[in-house]
Amino acid sequence: MGDIPALPRAQWLWTQKSGSSERECEDAAYCWQSDEAGVDSAGRAVASLYASVSDGASESLLARDWAMLLTADAVESMRLAGDWWEELGTFVRDLMERAALHWDAFLARYQAERAAQGRPIAWYEQPGLEKGAFATVLGAEIRATVLEDGTTRWSWHAFALGDTCLFQLRDGRLLDSFPVRTVEEFGITPQLLGSRNHDARLVAERLRVAHGELMEGDELLLATDALAAWLLTPGEGGGSAALPAFGAFDRQDFAEWVDDQRGRARMRNDDVTLVRARV
Amino acid sequence: MPYTAEISRTNPGCFIFLVDQSASMSDPMESGEGGGTAQSRAEVVSNAINRLLTELSVKCAKEEGVRDYFHVAVIGYGHNRVGSAYQGVLAGRDLVPLSEVANNPARVESRTKKVSDGAGGLVETTVQFPVWMDPVTNGGTPMTRALGYANTLVGHWVDMHPGGFPPIVLNLTDGESTDGDPTSAAIGLASHATADGPVLLFNLHVSGSGGAPITFPDSEEQLPDTYAKLLFQMSSVLPGHMRSYAASQGHRVSDTTRGFVYNADIVSIVEFLDIGTRATELR
Numbered sequence: 001m002g003d004i005p006a007l008p009r010a011q012w013l014w015t016q017k018s019g020s021s022e023r024e025c026e027d028a029a030y031c032w033q034s035d036e037a038g039v040d041s042a043g044r045a046v047a048s049l050y051a052s053v054s055d056g057a058s059e060s061l062l063a064r065d066w067a068m069l070l071t072a073d074a075v076e077s078m079r080l081a082g083d084w085w086e087e088l089g090t091f092v093r094d095l096m097e098r099a100a101l102h103w104d105a106f107l108a109r110y111q112a113e114r115a116a117q118g119r120p121i122a123w124y125e126q127p128g129l130e131k132g133a134f135a136t137v138l139g140a141e142i143r144a145t146v147l148e149d150g151t152t153r154w155s156w157h158a159f160a161l162g163d164t165c166l167f168q169l170r171d172g173r174l175l176d177s178f179p180v181r182t183v184e185e186f187g188i189t190p191q192l193l194g195s196r197n198h199d200a201r202l203v204a205e206r207l208r209v210a211h212g213e214l215m216e217g218d219e220l221l222l223a224t225d226a227l228a229a230w231l232l233t234p235g236e237g238g239g240s241a242a243l244p245a246f247g248a249f250d251r252q253d254f255a256e257w258v259d260d261q262r263g264r265a266r267m268r269n270d271d272v273t274l275v276r277a278r279v
Numbered sequence: 280m281p282y283t284a285e286i287s288r289t290n291p292g293c294f295i296f297l298v299d300q301s302a303s304m305s306d307p308m309e310s311g312e313g314g315g316t317a318q319s320r321a322e323v324v325s326n327a328i329n330r331l332l333t334e335l336s337v338k339c340a341k342e343e344g345v346r347d348y349f350h351v352a353v354i355g356y357g358h359n360r361v362g363s364a365y366q367g368v369l370a371g372r373d374l375v376p377l378s379e380v381a382n383n384p385a386r387v388e389s390r391t392k393k394v395s396d397g398a399g400g401l402v403e404t405t406v407q408f409p410v411w412m413d414p415v416t417n418g419g420t421p422m423t424r425a426l427g428y429a430n431t432l433v434g435h436w437v438d439m440h441p442g443g444f445p446p447i448v449l450n451l452t453d454g455e456s457t458d459g460d461p462t463s464a465a466i467g468l469a470s471h472a473t474a475d476g477p478v479l480l481f482n483l484h485v486s487g488s489g490g491a492p493i494t495f496p497d498s499e500e501q502l503p504d505t506y507a508k509l510l511f512q513m514s515s516v517l518p519g520h521m522r523s524y525a526a527s528q529g530h531r532v533s534d535t536t537r538g539f540v541y542n543a544d545i546v547s548i549v550e551f552l553d554i555g556t557r558a559t560e561l562r
Contacts, residue, residue: 019287019288019289024341059338061340061341061342062342122340122344122381122382123387123407123409124333124336124337124340124345124381125340126407127337128337128340269285
């Protein structure tokens with residue numbers, strides 16, 4: 001069994017929509033990587049980087065909290081299931097049960113805190129709380145598998161509900177996108193996971209999965225819809241022009257770049273999140 | 280393209296409801312099927328506006344409270360009086376930020392509502408029903424003065440928000456103006472504009488005869504009399520996003536469809552308010 005190579009480091013960039021405060025950003029991301037090698041179903045040494053991005057629906061209450069909870073639970077469910085894509089129904093049920101448990105606990109805590117602050121839930125919040133919070137969710141695993149000859153094979157597996165997207169880049173250019181392939185596919189009513197939805201069978205039916213092989217130097221981008229649409233727009237990310245050097249960006253650089261794109265009417269004013277990893 | 284400005288807390292939308300409070304509004308409302316209901320026209324209209332203010336508040340509610348995506352005025356017009364129809368803490372106020380509206384209903388009533396029991400039946404449940412305005416009926420229909428009142432509010436608003444979505448004025452009435460031809464006042468009102476387009480004036484005529492409502496017409500041809508035609512001419516063409524929404528709700532629309540309902544029954548009053556206040560995306 002060969003040595004497991006170092007996993008890529010995930011870079012997380014985000015900025016809130018113009019006119020909102022940082023605390024009002026309703027996107028969320030969560031990344032986790034294993035410190036030790038595991039073993040896959042074929043007995044080969046593997047190591048994985050997990051990442052998840054979620055876009056909370058602004059029309060719902062507590063969308064930011066639901067998105068944060070979903071990303072952490074998505075990573076946890078992928079990690080615990082191993083080859084999670086093999087048994088999708090089981091994976092979805094595990095994720096939804098985990099999220100429902102955490103959400104119920106969160107809601108109870110939230111309502112108690114509001115009461116303690118002398119700000120009990122108001123009449124205009126009650127319908128929103130009853131309806132639940134909604135968010136997209138995208139989960140991805142970058143896996144390094146040590147083959148019998150000692151070489152490492154890099155691959156990715158992803159699942160998506162909604163229009164938060166994964167992009168594979170090679171030599172700085174788009175190679176693949178998932179689950180949205182063209183900018184025209186971005187609707188105003190994307191698939192969302194509701195905090196009160198317990199129909200795992202229906203969610204499993206709607207969930208999309210994909211995988212791909214990675215070559216050394218390839219990049220994976222996980223992006224919420226405004227940036228995803230930009231990346232797929234001909235003449236912007238989807239054209240022949242090279243993409244910005246996101247790898248060199250810090251949060252401030254990213255926020256300035258997004259602002260500039262919005263100012264030129266090239267990007268919709270929305271919360272924007274990017275998680276990037278280079279193999 | 281007009282009527283596409285983003286609605287945000289820095290560039291909020293503006294709704295002005297003009298509510299006829301003349302004596303004839305105390306007449307019972309005719310249902311769409313021709314049978315009378317127990318409610319007066321004024322009760323039906325005030326219930327519909329209270330419900331709309333509730334829905335707007337719920338729609339704009341976030342964890343920190345209701346966001347001021349809209350400022351809302353409810354102006355009553357009847358005998359010797361044109362002015363705010365808000366009651367309680369907001370009495371006398373014209374345009375009020377939505378957060379203040381949400382936090383200051385005159386009272387919150389408990390009403391019963393029938394909901395699905397999940398097994399094909401209906402069960403009664405108690406819901407909270409905030410009330411900002413009560414039905415008032417008295418005297419004539421000073422519509423020209425009411426449009427003039429809205430004109431002043433709109434003039435100040437567009438000065439303060441020159442780049443925002445233009446104000447929307449929704450006039451709900453059951454009779455002809457008793458203080459002269461309102462056409463000039465309506466033209467004056469709709470002459471205000473922001474960079475995103477002229478002010479929108481939508482009119483609703485509440486049923487008096489019990490005949491079938493004429494909803495969102497695109498020509499005068501199907502209208503029965505000169506009064507209906509006058510209200511049609513005073514009404515703005517629906518912007519694209521409202522037209523699409525109206526179409527999605529089963530209305531036949533064209534590029535010249537106007538924000539006008541004639542002979543409205545209870546259902547079409549609710550539809551008129553729903554479609555006429557349909558916002559572009561909130562940010």
